[in-house]
Amino acid sequence: MPKGAIIVGAGPVGLMLAGELRLGGVDVTVFEQLPAPSGESRGVGFTRRAAEVFEQRGLLARFGEVEWAQGHFGGVRIDFSQLEDNHFSVRGIPQFHTEEILGAWVDELGVDVRRSHEVLGYRESADGVVVEYQGPDGYGELAAHYLVGCDGARSLVRRLAGIDFPGWEPTRGMYMADLVGADVRRRPIGERVPGGMVMSFNLQNGVDRIVIHNESLRPPEDKSSLTFSVIADAWQEMTGEDLHDAEVRWVSSFTDTTRQAAEYRRGRVFLAGDATHIHMPAGAQGMSVGVQDAANLGWKLAADINGWAPPGLLDTFHAERHPVGQQLMRNTRAQTKLYLSGEEMEPLRAVMQELVADPGVARHLAGQVSGLDIRYDMGEGHHPRLGLRLRPDLPLKLADGSPSSVAGLLHPARGLLILTSAAPDAGRLREIAAPWASRLDVVAGDFTGEEAGRPDALHAVLVRPDGHIAWAAPDDADLTRALERWFGTA
Numbered sequence: 001m002p003k004g005a006i007i008v009g010a011g012p013v014g015l016m017l018a019g020e021l022r023l024g025g026v027d028v029t030v031f032e033q034l035p036a037p038s039g040e041s042r043g044v045g046f047t048r049r050a051a052e053v054f055e056q057r058g059l060l061a062r063f064g065e066v067e068w069a070q071g072h073f074g075g076v077r078i079d080f081s082q083l084e085d086n087h088f089s090v091r092g093i094p095q096f097h098t099e100e101i102l103g104a105w106v107d108e109l110g111v112d113v114r115r116s117h118e119v120l121g122y123r124e125s126a127d128g129v130v131v132e133y134q135g136p137d138g139y140g141e142l143a144a145h146y147l148v149g150c151d152g153a154r155s156l157v158r159r160l161a162g163i164d165f166p167g168w169e170p171t172r173g174m175y176m177a178d179l180v181g182a183d184v185r186r187r188p189i190g191e192r193v194p195g196g197m198v199m200s201f202n203l204q205n206g207v208d209r210i211v212i213h214n215e216s217l218r219p220p221e222d223k224s225s226l227t228f229s230v231i232a233d234a235w236q237e238m239t240g241e242d243l244h245d246a247e248v249r250w251v252s253s254f255t256d257t258t259r260q261a262a263e264y265r266r267g268r269v270f271l272a273g274d275a276t277h278i279h280m281p282a283g284a285q286g287m288s289v290g291v292q293d294a295a296n297l298g299w300k301l302a303a304d305i306n307g308w309a310p311p312g313l314l315d316t317f318h319a320e321r322h323p324v325g326q327q328l329m330r331n332t333r334a335q336t337k338l339y340l341s342g343e344e345m346e347p348l349r350a351v352m353q354e355l356v357a358d359p360g361v362a363r364h365l366a367g368q369v370s371g372l373d374i375r376y377d378m379g380e381g382h383h384p385r386l387g388l389r390l391r392p393d394l395p396l397k398l399a400d401g402s403p404s405s406v407a408g409l410l411h412p413a414r415g416l417l418i419l420t421s422a423a424p425d426a427g428r429l430r431e432i433a434a435p436w437a438s439r440l441d442v443v444a445g446d447f448t449g450e451e452a453g454r455p456d457a458l459h460a461v462l463v464r465p466d467g468h469i470a471w472a473a474p475d476d477a478d479l480t481r482a483l484e485r486w487f488g489t490a
């Protein structure tokens with residue numbers, strides 16, 4: 001009988017998913033072809049919702065003091081201080097550091113991460129999958145209930161599953177280089193210069209990242225042929241600064257190729273992260289959306305493997321996350337046009353800058369990038385916050401007087417029913433939820449701070465393990481039906 005789940009890829013998404021599955025009590029094996037983390041850093045931060053997902057599992061604190069940054073949409077700066085929700089993202093965290101933190105977390109949880117193991121293929125049977133791999137000891141096979149491809153943009157799992165990856169071919173590209181001790185002048189959010197755009201910022205102590213878009217340069221098909229001298233030439237031509245002698249740690253290039261997997265699930269095979277969506281990096285979204293894919297999928301797969309998933313639960317992964325990926329592709333393509341087009345885009349940029357002074361416009365654009373506008377279909381129910389995320393940093397005073405927070409209550413990745421003192425007939429609600437005690441924590445307590453005074457305050461709220469509101473009072477929907485829909489029969 002197959003056991004647990006197999007994940008291909010120990011990038012940030014595979015690691016996040018592995019942790020989520022372990023919290024759900026599932027055996028997880030992660031196959032990673034690289035012998036050790038690459039130490040490269042594509043990403044330099046993450047969005048607000050990704051920060052919240054980390055906070056829900058107690059991981060945000062592991063990053064220490066972080067720098068919160070305002071955002072932009074295609075280079076059009078947005079003043080987040082005018083918004084009632086907190087859209088600030090985390091900046092200045094190299095992706096390898098995020099991966100280190102996730103790696104340490106999954107180690108503590110007992111995930112079996114097998115490095116130097118390249119997955120070669122798989123076959124599916126009625127009750128599971130068998131994965132074929134090549135490891136340090138040669139060829140091997142391992143069986144599991146489910147296989148998840150978190151194996152990046154060129155995903156083998158996606159190709160073997162026969163899942164289409166339609167989208168748009170590249171139209172333009174960018175180069176980047178990480179330089180040690182070069183002390184490059186700061187040029188945050190792309191500075192437009194004749195012939196393109198330049199940007200530079202501090203990546204880590206003593207390491208600067210420079211990024212350029214030059215209208216006459218196209219990144220090579222084969223990145224290994226890329227040399228720093230091409231980048232240094234273009235930088236000098238565009239800024240007048242000579243960086244040719246700088247110590248180079250890493251050079252890379254990327255394009256605006258945009259693609260999305262047509263299906264996030266086929267049978268016993270799932271895809272998450274870059275295996276499902278690729279796009280121009282804009283707004284620190286790629287890994288951030290992938291981490292949220294993982295948080296969405298983990299508890300659902302665990303529910304199925306543990307035998308209590310309600311019918312259709314696993315299909316809600318595609319139903320909920322595919323539209324998020326579509327929105328991601330749309331907003332990054334729009335941002336790329338705004339950001340990287342030449343002089344002819346100037347009037348539109350100016351109009352956009354005027355528009356974002358309107359809080360409604362700012363909220364709309366900021367919410368798309370931060371991930372705070374994601375709302376899932378929870379079926380019946382009328383509460384205005386149904387399907388949105390419950391802010392994890394909301395403080396609570398528990399019935400015994402002790403302080404807590406939504407995030408603190410979500411650490412175990414279980415369902416959560418919060419009954420406040422304003423809840424209509426809290427005793428009856430508690431009784432209704434009692435049969436789901438093995439999948440759900442019921443907590444009595446009151447929200448404190450701003451939440452308490454909101455016109456749409458929550459008197460009682462059912463939260464899924466991924467932090468989204470599945471039922472809320474005051475409302476006329478049936479708690480039992482919501483429990484059955486997300487947590488199976490009692």
Ligand SMILES: Cc1cc2nc3c(=O)[nH]c(=O)nc-3n(C[C@H](O)[C@H](O)[C@H](O)COP(=O)(O)OP(=O)(O)OC[C@H]3O[C@@H](n4cnc5c(N)ncnc54)[C@H](O)[C@@H]3O)c2cc1C
Pocket residue numbers: 008009010011012013014031032033034042043044045046047095117118119120150151152153155156176254272273274275281283284285286287288289290
């Ligand atoms: C320039 C740039 C800047 C970016 N900045 C940000 C940012 O600031 N914030 C943000 O959120 N995102 C950012 N991104 C996007 C982010 O880097 C990716 O979205 C993220 O790495 C995706 O993670 P993943 O785990 O899905 O895939 P990956 O990180 O690609 O990991 C996939 C893993 O699978 C392994 N693998 C592949 N095939 C096999 C196989 N057959 N067998 C075993 N192992 C296999 C690979 O070795 C790899 O370790 C940026 C991207 C670029 C290019």
